[in-house]
Amino acid sequence: MNTLPQQLANGLLLGSMYGLIAIGYTMVYGIVQLINFAHGEIFMTGGFGALTVYLALPSGTSMWALVPLMLIGGGMVAVLIAVGAERFAYRPLRGAPRLAPLITAIGLSLALQEVVRNFYPDADRARAFPGLDNTHDIGSVTIKDADIFLILAAVVCMASLAFFVRRSRTGRAMQATAQDPDTAQLMGIDTNRIIVIAFAIGGFFAAVAAVAYGLKYGNIDYRMGFLMGLKAFTAAVLGGIGNIYGAMLGGLVLGVAETLASAYIDGIPGMQQLGGASWANVWAFCLLILVLLFRPQGLLGERVADRA
Amino acid sequence: MTTPVLEARDVTMRFGGLTAVRSVDFTVNSGEIVGLIGPNGAGKTTFFNCLTGLYVPTEGKVSYKGTVLPPKPHLVTQAGIARTFQNIRLFANMTVLENVLVGRHTRTKEGIWSALLRGPGFKKAEKASEERSMELLEFIGLAHKRDHLARNLPYGEQRKLEIARALASEPGLLLLDEPTAGMNPQETRATEELVLAIRDKGIAVLLIEHDMRFVFNLSDRVAVLVQGEKLVEGTPEVVQADERVVAAYLGTPFEGAPGDEEVAEVEAAEAVAEAAPADSTTSTRGEAQ
């Protein structure tokens, strides 16, 4: 099971999750230059929202009904929190020095984690999530139903987003706002609304990723947002901050790199003990440093408004 | 005796497909006040940024007192070129004196160890900096407001403070980016006096301006930039009389206008583009203003 194709597949799957979450980071950063630290927690609350839907429905409901409903439930929670955060925590700080919204975001992230841990029943340990565990063998690669869901979800989301951004009026308005918010406003674009939409889309995608996560790993945890968020932001930077295609590409690259490193690093002489899952995050971080050193604008280039 | 303080040879600046500045030759000699004018979008600011290390020219080179400009703004200041900003960029929450003290940064060298150990050298250096800064504040007339926060100064005084701050680095060339924007006639007059006084101190001055009277009153020479190219250069009288300059400002097309070929190119390109829908999402880093 540890063949290269399997590892690659695992990496791409992991990477798709990173990519979906990274979209949220990159869209928000591209428009308002804010690292929404709370985005990882939005991912997490999306998962808990989906879990709540699952628990509310009678057991034995078919997965075909369950999954869409969970997506809706999780999506609603995530979007609500994302939009709420923008409206009440970030928007009042639009003109403030950079440090203020960043610190607010950190506070929000902490608060969300703790709210879930304290007030959601039994949330201080991982909570079981329905899994899609049926496996399929394609050549030397084994994947689960959950993985198929993830791939489909990622593709559909990316395609819709690309279509939306290029072809719809709002999408073009979003591009304009990302490039030059002041001029966009002068052109009659309601930049506030655009920003809300960016947060909402990011939130929804994060919820999709959370459902995929739950289906794949069979559990969710109130701490899952922290590390996933960190790595997703790394992916966004890797691909080029502000660039939605970069976000997905960065996610895939990061996922593959992390998986391959965990699997194969201990084969390199001198590094026998540095392989395995326990070091995976270290390699992800090293990759970030390398990218920042040698290609700080990311793989596909940054798309951020030049706010001199 | 005129020795060139600043020499720009054949400077071209391209951003992706857009040429903002094209083959500009430009010189400032010591003891001169030179003006740089041109309609909006003419490339003045881009060219200006080539002189301050913010941009490195795609082609050509800029030298200060014979040495090519280093590619980093702080090194350019160290070399001896200081600047002010079109939109005032003071350190708003520092006092007037502190702003000028920061300007002294390149001419002092006390680092972290000196600050921590506070030997006699430190105290001497701080005292000297303060004295020098107060001299500059006296020169521009803000010495009585030394402990006021910069953001509390009225507009005209903020502009003066910016100039003092730039002078603190003991430049040989001072670049003033629209120093009279937003000023009334009295303030403009006062600024004229200030610039002349600066020149009398032996510092060459390069002005970008829109206020024609101001520029023509002060400058020994004026250069006109239109569409990224130097259209004309000469004494104020010569430039004022040149009808191409007038036309460039009023927008009347004239023969041999720079950019004619470009306009034709763009029109041709547009005709081709009509066929295929443009869905480029890349933003080109054009001029900031």
Place this chain on the structure above:
Amino acid sequence: MTDTLTKTRPATRGLIPLPSAAAHALILVGGVATAASAYLAWTWTSAFPGNLTFNGYPGGLQWLTFTAGILTVLFALARQGAPGLKWLSPTSNNAPVVLSTLGAFGTTWFTVISITADLGGLANLEPGAYVAAVASLLPLIGALALPQEGAGERPVKETLGHYIAKADRIPAAQATAPWIQRLIITAVTIIGLATFTYGIDTEYGELFIGYLFVVVFAIWAMHTAGLIDRFSALVAGNRSFTLAMGFAAAIAFPFTQTDDHYANIGVNILIFGTVALGLNIVVGLAGLLDLGYVAFLGVGAYTAALVSGSEFSTFSGVQFPFWASALTGAAASLLFGVLIGAPTLRLRGDYLAIVTLGFGEIFRIAVNNLDGDSGPDLTNGPNGIPSIPDLSFFGYNFGESHDIAGFTLGRFANYYLLMVLIMAIVVLVYTRAADSRIGRSWIAIREDETAATAMGINGFRVKLVAFALGAALAGLAGTVSAHVTYSVVPNPYQFAGSTPPNSAFLLAAVVLGGMGTVAGPLLGAALLYLLPEKLVFLQDKSLLAFGIALVLLMRFRPEGIIANRRRQLEFHETGQLDVPDTTTLTDQPAVTKTGA
């Protein structure tokens, strides 16, 4: 809140309609009664801590009520212009009175309600409690009936906001002789120390809450009276003396403790306060958001542990003397600071936040993994390095109790005094660095990096110095903390956790206390450490409280508790002559120019 000229302000009516004389009387009578009620018994059983069952002697929370009552009386008398007390309320505004009555009301009613809730019913209250409740309500009513001074037309009803507003202009205090100034500073220091010690020594949560009520409202009252401003002016003129007093108080602290447990709290506050001060250089002065700062503390701690001679250390044969291990710890942290900073500080400021966050996590993971199994054995993995020997200077073993001049200094007290020394060094470093060429360049970079660069400041180098310096200071503090806690383990060095140290805690301490000030981070660290420590029920929710506190702080008071003058102006409109950043129009009637 748009009253314009003070000269012709309309006379105001109180919020509660009472004649002015009655209001004043109510306050005075009520204040005295409140203080007196502390001498009555409030409950019949000592199941409620503090022994409030005596008639004739206040116990526990009653002392707080007593203090608040006295304060109310004093402020009320000052408000009415009693001779000798004018200094307490220089502008004779209502706010100090209102706030002190609120403090009395708050703590008294809190006590009464606590007794009722804890013991299960109003029956548990003795008549004394009812007396206290009524007595503390009266002055509040009276205070809210006070009119504002003023003359003229129609009386206007006061708004609640007016009642707690600080006066617009505080008249400067009369100049006093330097020795009087120093006397005042000394007196304030002693009172401050006593108050702080009382707070640390509170044995049960309810007492701490009552204490907080009184202290917060008392300080707020003094603030609105303008006393804090006046004291700041005093301090500004006597800087070194005040600093010396501060350290004297810090050193005196362990001698006031009979139990080493409180010295333990003291040491921890000092360690975290020192680390927070180091972070203040990075965040508060240079504006660099470092989210993994606690990792530098960890590097220092682990380095010290490794060279401490502990048998679990990989280098168990080596035992550095303290000064050497301190230097090594600081140097190791400095090295990591440079390694992390060098690639990242050239880039967007926001990237630094993520990279430091990552580094914080990586540090913990790496140290956890280097146990010989998943990695070469350097740090003994999750078990960490225990059995770190105590320090010993010139025969003075820190691990043992010593008797000095009749006072007993326990183990923690010893380390406490060492930390005072280290903190003194860090404070010195901070103040000297801030007030120098490099300090100014940090602030310039933080204000406007483009302009700073145009002034010849090498942004990258200057930021790297700040970052590395901060790291080194954290490493230094970490060295001591390793010895204090006997052992170092990977677990505490997280971004966020329920017990300090962790990066979120440190950041919150700096932000809450006040960025860019010396006292701010120390105060922030003290508060954030004490609150969960004292209020046990809060412990589980402390992170939630941090998070919410950060959000609210940034929204309403981003400059923190102790406001650096600059930052306050940075974040708020102040009503001073404010000129917008860019303008193309002047007020003068003349031809205006347009910018490009």
